[in-house]
Amino acid sequence: xxxxxLGATAExxxxxxxxxxxxxxKFTSRLIVGTGKYTTNQIMVDAIRAxxxxxxxxxxxxxxxxxxxxxxxxxxxxxxxFFLLANTAGCHTAEDAIRYARLARAAGFNxxxxxxxxxxxxxxxxxxxxTIEAAQILTDEGFKVMAYTNDDLITAxxxxxxxxxxxxxxxxxxxxGLGVVNPYFIREIKRRLEVPIIVDAGVGTASDxxxxxxxxxxxxxxxxxxxxxxxxxxxxxxxxxATISGRLAFLAGRMKSREIAVPSSPKVGMLD
Amino acid sequence: MSSTxxxxxxxxxxxxxxxxxxxxxxxxxxxxxxxxxxxxxLNKQILGRDRYSDFDIREGDTIEVxxxxxxx
Numbered sequence: 001x002x003x004x005x006l007g008a009t010a011e012x013x014x015x016x017x018x019x020x021x022x023x024x025x026k027f028t029s030r031l032i033v034g035t036g037k038y039t040t041n042q043i044m045v046d047a048i049r050a051x052x053x054x055x056x057x058x059x060x061x062x063x064x065x066x067x068x069x070x071x072x073x074x075x076x077x078x079x080x081x082f083f084l085l086a087n088t089a090g091c092h093t094a095e096d097a098i099r100y101a102r103l104a105r106a107a108g109f110n111x112x113x114x115x116x117x118x119x120x121x122x123x124x125x126x127x128x129x130x131t132i133e134a135a136q137i138l139t140d141e142g143f144k145v146m147a148y149t150n151d152d153l154i155t156a157x158x159x160x161x162x163x164x165x166x167x168x169x170x171x172x173x174x175x176x177g178l179g180v181v182n183p184y185f186i187r188e189i190k191r192r193l194e195v196p197i198i199v200d201a202g203v204g205t206a207s208d209x210x211x212x213x214x215x216x217x218x219x220x221x222x223x224x225x226x227x228x229x230x231x232x233x234x235x236x237x238x239x240x241x242a243t244i245s246g247r248l249a250f251l252a253g254r255m256k257s258r259e260i261a262v263p264s265s266p267k268v269g270m271l272d
Numbered sequence: 273m274s275s276t277x278x279x280x281x282x283x284x285x286x287x288x289x290x291x292x293x294x295x296x297x298x299x300x301x302x303x304x305x306x307x308x309x310x311x312x313x314l315n316k317q318i319l320g321r322d323r324y325s326d327f328d329i330r331e332g333d334t335i336e337v338x339x340x341x342x343x344x
């Protein structure tokens with residue numbers, strides 16, 4: 001696969017932006033969305049379609065043999081319509097994350113994995129040491145690792161060193177909706193790394209997505225901001241627009257801000 | 273006494289008695305799981321889908337049957 005088949009966004013086709021490319025796979029949407037926590041599967045599918053996202057994350061869990069829980073996600077989301085990015089969410093050790101990644105790969109869709117190793121249940125902040133360790137092993141096994149991490153530059157550099165195909169610093173804790181708490185470090189990570197930077201987690205509303213993209217990063221990944229909105233489908237439209245807006249504003253290059261007013265209309269030519 | 277011999281296995285975290293003589297393939301069929309929709313781990317070894325018939329289920333085996341669910 002070299003490009004997704006969902007049709008270029010207007011921005012890409014008009015030459016205003018280039019596709020997002022991760023390990024040779026091109027995406028016209030810079031928004032990646034999760035599939036968890038929606039009240040119904042239909043709302044999930046409608047919201048994801050409205051978001052324009054091509055890459056969607058999924059989790060690996062036991063099949064409920066008593067059939068009391070929801071059905072498999074692939075009953076609702078076609079792997080032909082969306083690029084599935086399996087995650088290792090819920091894993092607390094490198095060993096567990098590697099096990100989940102291998103199970104996900106055995107499902108046979110692709111070699112990509114969203115690596116996530118949780119270090120603390122209260123904040124869901126990543127265990128960066130375990131994340132780097134798992135990233136190294138998975139990369140050696142041929143995985144294309146997109147690593148969830150905190151907004152720490154040194155960790156991001158190490159993740160790139162061990163071969164991650166994308167580094168994904170958080171905007172703020174998972175599910176918090178606090179927005180980008182540290183835009184400066186997000187910019188530093190983007191400035192220093194070669195691989196795509198996807199800001200993952202913490203976006204709450206459209207302005208957060210826009211501000212995230214204005215830092216110059218390559219994409220943004222969100223789940224709860226859509227799933228927990230009162231109207232997920234409408235919020236998905238908003239997030240799509242905000243992601244594009246922030247990206248184009250970054251590429252356009254904003255005016256210098258100054259704490260002084262400057263008139264927009266000519267000073268000359270005024271009547272006596 | 274029934275002539276059918278049972279063995280105990282651990283299947284998706286629960287102890288279960290199943291009849292002796294199952295392969296992974298026949299066990300999935302018995303519990304009405306589409307083998308193509310899941311990934312199976314037998315005693316922490318991931319099995320290729322084309323090899324489910326090659327693995328016999330034995331007393332004390334740990335079997336995990338997983339699939340993709342919604343997640344972020």
